[in-house]
Amino acid sequence: MKDEPEVKVGVDLAGLKLATPILVASGTYGWGTEFGEIEGFSGAAIGAMVLKGTTLEPRQGNRTPRIVETAGGAGILNAIGLQNPGVEYVINHYLPRLKDAKAKVIANVAGATVEEYGKVTERLAGHERIDAVEVNVSCPNVKRGGMHFGADAKVCAKVVRRCRKGTTKPLIVKLSPNVTDVRAIARAAVEAGADILTVANTVLGTAIDIHTRKPILGSVSGGLSGPAIKPIALQKVLEVADLVRDEGLDTPIIASGGIMTAEDALEFMIAGARAFAIGTVLFADFNAPERIMEEMKKLLVELELADVNEIVGTLERE
Amino acid sequence: MAVVETASVTRRVELGRSHVRLRLRAERIARESLPGQFVNVRCTPLAFSRKVFEDWDTFLRQRRAGGTGATRTLLMRPFAVYRRWKEGPEKGQFEVLFKVVGRGTAALAQKQPGEEVEVLGPLGKGFDLDWCRRLSTAVVVAGGVGLAPLYPLVEFLRSRDVHTIVIVGVISEHDVPIEVADSRVTLSFVATRPDLTITAKEFERLGCEVGVVALEGDKGYTGLPTEVFDRFLHWSDGGARGEAGVFTCGPWAMMREVARHAAEHDVRCEVLLEERMGCGVGACMACACRIRAANGEVVRKRICVDGPVFDGSEVVWDEG
Numbered sequence: 001m002k003d004e005p006e007v008k009v010g011v012d013l014a015g016l017k018l019a020t021p022i023l024v025a026s027g028t029y030g031w032g033t034e035f036g037e038i039e040g041f042s043g044a045a046i047g048a049m050v051l052k053g054t055t056l057e058p059r060q061g062n063r064t065p066r067i068v069e070t071a072g073g074a075g076i077l078n079a080i081g082l083q084n085p086g087v088e089y090v091i092n093h094y095l096p097r098l099k100d101a102k103a104k105v106i107a108n109v110a111g112a113t114v115e116e117y118g119k120v121t122e123r124l125a126g127h128e129r130i131d132a133v134e135v136n137v138s139c140p141n142v143k144r145g146g147m148h149f150g151a152d153a154k155v156c157a158k159v160v161r162r163c164r165k166g167t168t169k170p171l172i173v174k175l176s177p178n179v180t181d182v183r184a185i186a187r188a189a190v191e192a193g194a195d196i197l198t199v200a201n202t203v204l205g206t207a208i209d210i211h212t213r214k215p216i217l218g219s220v221s222g223g224l225s226g227p228a229i230k231p232i233a234l235q236k237v238l239e240v241a242d243l244v245r246d247e248g249l250d251t252p253i254i255a256s257g258g259i260m261t262a263e264d265a266l267e268f269m270i271a272g273a274r275a276f277a278i279g280t281v282l283f284a285d286f287n288a289p290e291r292i293m294e295e296m297k298k299l300l301v302e303l304e305l306a307d308v309n310e311i312v313g314t315l316e317r318e
Numbered sequence: 319m320a321v322v323e324t325a326s327v328t329r330r331v332e333l334g335r336s337h338v339r340l341r342l343r344a345e346r347i348a349r350e351s352l353p354g355q356f357v358n359v360r361c362t363p364l365a366f367s368r369k370v371f372e373d374w375d376t377f378l379r380q381r382r383a384g385g386t387g388a389t390r391t392l393l394m395r396p397f398a399v400y401r402r403w404k405e406g407p408e409k410g411q412f413e414v415l416f417k418v419v420g421r422g423t424a425a426l427a428q429k430q431p432g433e434e435v436e437v438l439g440p441l442g443k444g445f446d447l448d449w450c451r452r453l454s455t456a457v458v459v460a461g462g463v464g465l466a467p468l469y470p471l472v473e474f475l476r477s478r479d480v481h482t483i484v485i486v487g488v489i490s491e492h493d494v495p496i497e498v499a500d501s502r503v504t505l506s507f508v509a510t511r512p513d514l515t516i517t518a519k520e521f522e523r524l525g526c527e528v529g530v531v532a533l534e535g536d537k538g539y540t541g542l543p544t545e546v547f548d549r550f551l552h553w554s555d556g557g558a559r560g561e562a563g564v565f566t567c568g569p570w571a572m573m574r575e576v577a578r579h580a581a582e583h584d585v586r587c588e589v590l591l592e593e594r595m596g597c598g599v600g601a602c603m604a605c606a607c608r609i610r611a612a613n614g615e616v617v618r619k620r621i622c623v624d625g626p627v628f629d630g631s632e633v634v635w636d637e638g
Contacts, residue, residue: 039319
């Protein structure tokens with residue numbers, strides 16, 4: 001192979017500096033060490049890992065089945081239900097294991113009340129290993145907390161304001177695609193103190209077994225992810241990017257939804273995202289971070305770009 | 319440690335109406351897998367991934383033209399390691415035994431000798447071999463294709479000279495997931511029906527007693543495997559045979575009954591649970607089961623890394 005010119009891939013998200021624009025999405029990367037149990041796995045291309053959603057007290061999550069693949073392998077429906085051992089356990093047992101991790105570590109915070117969101121933010125953000133906090137107002141799989149907080153601009157603002165009070169570290173708000181107007185929620189989140197927006201989370205869906213006439217998922221509904229939702233997420237990113245530009249804001253966007261390849265990722269960046277999260281693809285291809293990084297560098301050379309940031313928000317419109 | 323291996327199919331056998339056993343050459347997994355462990359198999363190739371970076375331009379052109387084949391499955395599928403060979407002419411190979419139930423198994427069932435599949439494994443924690451080693455008698459109860467993960471266990475038990483009885487429950491004689499012989503076999507523990515027409519020669523070769531119980535049909539013993547199992551436990555009660563152990567894998571209700579009966583007779587029982595999985599390495603938390611901890615608290619454990627083998631008395635069975 002001939003020598004390739006060096007392409008710059010580092011990104012700066014409101015002061016959160018990442019070595020690459022690749023994040024691994026909350027809930028798909030466990031507590032940051034599980035994939036390391038596979039021989040040959042490399043997390044070197046991961047700019048930041050977002051840990052599993054964490055609440056104040058332990059949560060047992062939903063009944064099983066919690067996962068089902070959808071037609072043609074186009075996506076997966078999941079309904080885990082924020083199973084986690086509670087914030088203190090995470091701090092005492094999981095964060096120490098990440099001591100030597102090269103990637104930035106982002107906590108993902110959830111709760112049943114505004115106060116719980118705030119307290120979990122304070123506990124996690126207070127830990128030296130946590131570089132930023134992502135507020136999960138978009139989990140579709142819990143009855144209380146999650147999407148409920150992200151469906152209404154006023155409620156969302158309340159949660160974000162409370163979390164903002166809890167930390168000076170970069171605050172990310174992960175928005176739901178299951179809303180009529182994502183721009184209204186995005187605006188509220190930014191006004192309440194969000195530094196960065198993640199767009200989006202899974203799309204609400206379900207599946208039914210025709211023989212038993214029962215829902216396949218134990219909790220009836222779940223969140224759809226994977227290639228099936230990419231156009232939806234891309235649309236949401238475009239809408240939020242337009243809002244950010246039109247209102248003269250400088251809020252970076254992390255795209256999330258069905259990214260399997262570097263081409264997928266570049267579409268999101270052209271739409272206005274400065275970084276992107278991968279998730280479902282990890283279950284299909286453990287080497288996805290490395291592969292996407294390598295593909296991306298080659299694509300950028302092909303597009304005659306020396307820096308990945310040059311492609312952000314370059315969508316051509318008549 | 320789990321490893322990704324590109325395995326070539328070396329043998330494919332259809333069993334009955336809906337079962338397939340596939341032999342794969344994958345040195346590390348064949349050598350390192352322990353009884354009760356499983357592998358994740360990529361049943362269809364990924365349309366968006368390529369192996370050879372040098373060939374990148376060709377690959378990209380093909381991918382853009384949609385010419386690399388559609389991805390029909392996204393997640394890998396978990397399969398128990400059935401047979402595996404650490405030595406002899408079959409060294410470096412292992413088998414999966416499965417029933418065709420969906421898109422993934424249907425695709426895998428089509429694989430012919432010479433074709434390749436990507437396999438990740440070995441995964442999970444297997445049976446408690448230190449305990450197995452100490453047993454004098456073992457009763458192994460399999461429901462249908464739940465038999466697959468029990469073969470390496472029986473192999474281990476027999477290599478330690480543990481007297482082993484295998485009971486296999488099937489729907490009908492057409493659904494027997496193992497290769498069978500025509501000869502009749504007498505099973506001493508089935509007091510009321512000593513004749514069974516189906517015998518599983520593969521297991522018998524290991525030197526254990528095997529009984530197949532069909533739910534439907536007129537050949538041999540008809541009924542549920544738990545009925546036979548129950549008789550065995552009653553029969554074994556009086557004997558001073560040293561420590562006995564029970565092992566089971568199959569439908570949830572069957573495992574629940576086996577675990578309950580074993581507990582009633584004060585016999586320890588290990589169960590191998592199965593569930594729809596996402597990642598197979600403990601990251602996604604999809605394959606949860608409810609386990610009663612020592613302090614009585616019920617917690618959800620991950621079947622893929624905390625299991626798939628659990629103590630039957632610790633599993634909370636009331637949630638199907």
